[in-house]
Amino acid sequence: MRDVAIIGVSQTKFGELWDESFRDLITTAGMKAIEDANIEGADLDAMYVGNMSAGLFVQQEHIASLIADHAGLTPIPCARVEAACASGGLALRNGIMAVASGFHDVVISAGVEKMTDVVDPTPAIATASDQEWEAQQGITFPSLYAMMARRHMHEYGTTREQLAMVSVINHKNGAKNPLAQFPMEITVDTVLNSTMVADPLRLLDCSPVSDGASAVILCPAEEARKYTDAPIYVKASTQASGTIALHDRKDLTTIDATVNAARSAYKMAGLKPKDIDAVEVHDCFSINGLLAIEDLGFVQKGKGGIAIEEGMTELDGKIPVNPSGGLKSRGHPLGATGIAQAAEIVWQLRGEAGKRQVEGAQTGMTHNIGGTGGTAAVHILSN
Amino acid sequence: MRDVAIIGVSQTKFGELWDESFRDLITTAGMKAIEDANIEGADLDAMYVGNMSAGLFVQQEHIASLIADHAGLTPIPCARVEAACASGGLALRNGIMAVASGFHDVVISAGVEKMTDVVDPTPAIATASDQEWEAQQGITFPSLYAMMARRHMHEYGTTREQLAMVSVINHKNGAKNPLAQFPMEITVDTVLNSTMVADPLRLLDCSPVSDGASAVILCPAEEARKYTDAPIYVKASTQASGTIALHDRKDLTTIDATVNAARSAYKMAGLKPKDIDAVEVHDCFSINGLLAIEDLGFVQKGKGGIAIEEGMTELDGKIPVNPSGGLKSRGHPLGATGIAQAAEIVWQLRGEAGKRQVEGAQTGMTHNIGGTGGTAAVHILSN
Numbered sequence: 001m002r003d004v005a006i007i008g009v010s011q012t013k014f015g016e017l018w019d020e021s022f023r024d025l026i027t028t029a030g031m032k033a034i035e036d037a038n039i040e041g042a043d044l045d046a047m048y049v050g051n052m053s054a055g056l057f058v059q060q061e062h063i064a065s066l067i068a069d070h071a072g073l074t075p076i077p078c079a080r081v082e083a084a085c086a087s088g089g090l091a092l093r094n095g096i097m098a099v100a101s102g103f104h105d106v107v108i109s110a111g112v113e114k115m116t117d118v119v120d121p122t123p124a125i126a127t128a129s130d131q132e133w134e135a136q137q138g139i140t141f142p143s144l145y146a147m148m149a150r151r152h153m154h155e156y157g158t159t160r161e162q163l164a165m166v167s168v169i170n171h172k173n174g175a176k177n178p179l180a181q182f183p184m185e186i187t188v189d190t191v192l193n194s195t196m197v198a199d200p201l202r203l204l205d206c207s208p209v210s211d212g213a214s215a216v217i218l219c220p221a222e223e224a225r226k227y228t229d230a231p232i233y234v235k236a237s238t239q240a241s242g243t244i245a246l247h248d249r250k251d252l253t254t255i256d257a258t259v260n261a262a263r264s265a266y267k268m269a270g271l272k273p274k275d276i277d278a279v280e281v282h283d284c285f286s287i288n289g290l291l292a293i294e295d296l297g298f299v300q301k302g303k304g305g306i307a308i309e310e311g312m313t314e315l316d317g318k319i320p321v322n323p324s325g326g327l328k329s330r331g332h333p334l335g336a337t338g339i340a341q342a343a344e345i346v347w348q349l350r351g352e353a354g355k356r357q358v359e360g361a362q363t364g365m366t367h368n369i370g371g372t373g374g375t376a377a378v379h380i381l382s383n
Numbered sequence: 384m385r386d387v388a389i390i391g392v393s394q395t396k397f398g399e400l401w402d403e404s405f406r407d408l409i410t411t412a413g414m415k416a417i418e419d420a421n422i423e424g425a426d427l428d429a430m431y432v433g434n435m436s437a438g439l440f441v442q443q444e445h446i447a448s449l450i451a452d453h454a455g456l457t458p459i460p461c462a463r464v465e466a467a468c469a470s471g472g473l474a475l476r477n478g479i480m481a482v483a484s485g486f487h488d489v490v491i492s493a494g495v496e497k498m499t500d501v502v503d504p505t506p507a508i509a510t511a512s513d514q515e516w517e518a519q520q521g522i523t524f525p526s527l528y529a530m531m532a533r534r535h536m537h538e539y540g541t542t543r544e545q546l547a548m549v550s551v552i553n554h555k556n557g558a559k560n561p562l563a564q565f566p567m568e569i570t571v572d573t574v575l576n577s578t579m580v581a582d583p584l585r586l587l588d589c590s591p592v593s594d595g596a597s598a599v600i601l602c603p604a605e606e607a608r609k610y611t612d613a614p615i616y617v618k619a620s621t622q623a624s625g626t627i628a629l630h631d632r633k634d635l636t637t638i639d640a641t642v643n644a645a646r647s648a649y650k651m652a653g654l655k656p657k658d659i660d661a662v663e664v665h666d667c668f669s670i671n672g673l674l675a676i677e678d679l680g681f682v683q684k685g686k687g688g689i690a691i692e693e694g695m696t697e698l699d700g701k702i703p704v705n706p707s708g709g710l711k712s713r714g715h716p717l718g719a720t721g722i723a724q725a726a727e728i729v730w731q732l733r734g735e736a737g738k739r740q741v742e743g744a745q746t747g748m749t750h751n752i753g754g755t756g757g758t759a760a761v762h763i764l765s766n
Binding site for chain 2: 001021052053055056058059060061062063064065066068069073074075076077078079080081082083084090093094097098100101102103123124127128129130131132135237238239240241242243244245248256257260370371374375
């Protein structure tokens with residue numbers, strides 16, 4: 001297996017981007033990554049694109065061909081990979097395999113979602129849950145995560161304020177990220193007084209509906225210095241599945257797919273949680289930001305709330321979480337998120353993260369999940 | 384790069400399967416392939432699933448997790464890959480890369496589509512074309528392929544009867560395939576008198592709307608004999624993209640993606656068209672069965688019609704095409720097709736194809752395309 005490096009990254013602004021189409025967003029992200037890697041389009045051998053549901057959001061499947069066509073990159077192969085909100089993580093992982101296997105040399109792994117061209121994105125998002133046993137019964141993602149939050153509060157005494165702190169810290173970081181959808185600070189009171197969505201989760205516990213795209217460029221590690229003085233190396237790329245239906249889980253407070261993907265990732269990298277300097281976690285709802293640091297092994301199960309309250313996850317804490325602002329503040333264009341997480345970690349490891357820089361970060365992790373944890377992808381990157 | 388072998392294959396019956404759900408179909412195909420490979424579910428390391436649009440056909444994205452859950456195969460990773468009707472070919476290719484890279488050892492690559500749970504599948508199928516420049520203008524796939532057919536007739540004198548022969552030969556083979564959706568013979572007259580769909584294409588020039596699933600099991604070539612006495616080896620696995628929009632092509636009578644994927648495949652395998660003993664081509668419409676043998680290099684451009692008329696593609700011809708019955712007779716559950724093609728070639732190379740056996744077949748090829756040729760995947764298999 002060949003080692004793999006990241007030589008270029010990009011992210012478009014995330015937000016309600018009325019003047020940018022699906023195809024414009026992904027092409028812009030691709031061009032920015034190509035520029036960042038100091039290569040040309042003609043240097044690319046293959047493309048992977050993570051996207052959850054262009055079919056339901058913009059009535060377009062076969063986006064692999066659309067993108068190759070629109071970007072002028074035919075005839076190189078392009079594949080869309082999908083696992084709901086973990087689609088970006090899978091695009092990264094399959095791009096890594098394409099390079100590791102020797103099938104391709106310079107590969108772009110991108111992610112994109114255009115969510116604001118529909119009147120109500122909820123039915124499309126709900127297709128990430130079990131359609132027959134969950135969505136058709138009327139349950140939506142805020143209510144699924146609300147049950148997980150309520151159970152965590154019941155089992156471990158996690159407080160409403162601790163959940164709010166997940167959003168507060170994300171926004172504190174995101175306020176320093178010019179590409180974030182909501183780059184402003186909020187307080188615990190703002191969260192607690194925001195509109196109720198699904199008890200106990202309020203509006204500011206929820207990541208937004210977003211348009212956006214992101215891209216990373218991969219090549220064999222041994223060739224990376226041909227392109228850049230600051231290659232970032234892929235130390236681990238893992239994925240695990242869990243039950244798609246929440247009611248099939250033994251425990252609502254643990255996402256087994258995260259636990260399994262993280263365990264494989266630490267093993268593949270030969271590292272431990274204490275070796276990680278910064279992590280981008282999948283905080284689609286505040287409770288998930290909390291579950292993530294437990295399931296990734298940064299704190300014991302049940303201790304996430306206290307750890308967050310005590311500042312462990314702040315930019316200068318023991319394990320800085322979501323320096324980018326996370327899904328909550330940066331935004332969450334579903335298929336783009338897993339790639340944007342990797343872009344952020346690359347900027348952190350290169351020391352290019354500006355006011356949100358984690359001092360001295362050498363090794364970072366990304367954690368991208370689909371649905372309520374039916375899929376989890378974990379990557380460890382290092383310079 | 385590790386060499387890769389196929390140790391098990393399966394296909395469900397294709398057809399209008401009212402009593403089998405999406406999740407039942409894919410699980411059945413998976414179990415049959417596991418049985419064929421003489422392994423157990425617990426031996427699997429990873430799954431790839433080709434599917435064009437469960438989102439639009441059964442309102443279910445995140446099928447990777449659904450399948451892992453329903454089949455009881457969590458926590459192994461599962462990824463859906465999509466490129467319209469070439470989704471199955473991409474699932475095969477990415478499964479091969481997962482094994483070749485060393486990331487995984489025993490991988491199942493499957494494909495599935497459940498198309499008959501909607502009142503009209505046409506809008507979903509149309510998302511394989513360029514939504515903004517083609518589908519929204521009202522054009523559908525029969526009419527896109529009709530233009531390609533008309534142009535081929537104009538340029539090369541291809542006759543209406545020669546197109547009909549593509550369907551006739553497919554049905555002659557498919558009549559010997561118990562898993563085919565339409566296992567009966569038809570005549571040129573039946574085709575020419577069937578309902579007009581998009582001039583010059585009539586109903587019996589068109590592949591049907593189908594439900595179905597198929598699966599293949601892959602492992603490192605050097606370990607294949609642990610599982611089977613008749614491993615089939617992957618000699619080439621390639622993919623190319625072309626423009627998604629037909630009007631962007633220089634030539635309506637050549638599918639560049641097929642030409643490019645085939646050229647790469649022959650190079651990767653170190654083989655020439657004359658070395659192929661049987662080929663499964665993507666005859667979604669009769670014209671495409673004809674273009675395929677030209678673009679894959681079996682006959683010169685423009686000579687496809689004559690070659691078919693003279694019997695070159697029959698079961699006992701110079702290059703037997705679609706011994707399975709092809710998309711026309713076997714059926715075309717979009718995401719399953721690319722995998723079912725590989726299953727057929729494996730049966731042929733093992734000498735297990737019964738009455739439709741190509742005598743002495745040692746090397747076979749599959750050709751799977753998406754849209755009007757925005758994507759093409761080509762595989763060469765050998766025993």
